Amino acid sequence: MTATHTGHPHTAARGWAEGLTVFAAVMLMLVGLLAVLRGIMAIAKDDVFVATSGYVFEFDLTGWGWVHLILGAVAVVVSVGLFQASMWARVGGVVIAGLVIITNFLSLPYYPVWSIVVIAFSAFVIWALCVVRQDESSDPERR
Template sequence: MTFAAVMLSLVGLLAVFRGIMAIAEDEVFLTTRNYVFEFDLTGWGWVHLALGVVAVIVSIGLFQAATWARVLGVGIAGLVIIANFLSLPYYPVWSVIMITMSGFIIWGLCVARKEDFGDPFDTMPPGDR
């Protein structure tokens, strides 16, 4: 769970930075002709910025082991995968990296069991409760 929380906060921060770069229409992005999912770069910037902000907020909930954050984390990571797939022609290598990181986030959130992430401030071993 902690792994997924750290990864989601990193993905969120990187998406925020990517969104700001795209809104500012930085020279870093490529433009590919004849791509089926062609959108305005500024529009993609706002999408990545919004997803990044929500991802950071959800990661804070994951650090507190909230169930709502776990469910939303899977959803946000899925949306990050879709957004990065659709924006592949603008920043291809980074999009593939973000898709991979988001896949690990979904994996981390889906394999964690409830007893694995009890009270984060509880120092008593599970067998002594």
């Protein structure tokens, strides 16, 4: 163990946990920004997307745009909470990343490559937030 600038012990596990939380925050911020951009594209000019006929989950592209825009904005807000290692943000991050995965799966035919990239980013967010134990990331006794 080494001492931090405040004199409290700093373990490798704590450093790893903090690093994963920051990783999740950055990735969720990127996912949120990509979702906001995708939402704006769908709302402003929905002919950018491929309209696939006969898809089981066929919805109006402008409606999808609003869904992506709202989820993206919430993801950005939650990512700011993750930078502060808030427990509500960890839970919210997992929930929002899960919802982003579902919405991107459902809108896969409209923009497949983008959807797959965002699904992968969101999966990394969920992984990073789930592998960190609460006592490693934000236990006030250890700070």
